[in-house]
Amino acid sequence: MTYHEFDPRGLIAEAYRIDGISEAECRVIFLDWALARPEGSDEATEISALLHSYGGDAPAHPMTSVLREGLSGAARPRGRQGGRRGRNKAP
Secondary structure, X not given: OOOOOOOOOOHXXXXXXOOOOOHHHHHHHHHHHHHOOOOOXXXXXXXXXXXXXXXXXXXXXXXXXXXXXXXXHHOOOOOOOOHHHHHOOOO
16 A cells, blocks of 8 residues: 555554544554654645645544644744753843
């Protein structure tokens, strides 16, 4: 079986095929997918493509909701927050 280029293991595609899957289970699958992504790839582009490919036919599916949340999270800046340096920054 051939999956979307940004879902080579088919994790996201198979989540859509599981009847009665919960949002919590979708989050675990999404995390597994996210951790396996190649370093340096564009997370927002990949999630958008998967949403377009899989989510259009299933707008009420829990994985669609998780992908949307992931897309909004992809726009947030990454980096370490807090720690000693964060507390000692001059205002």
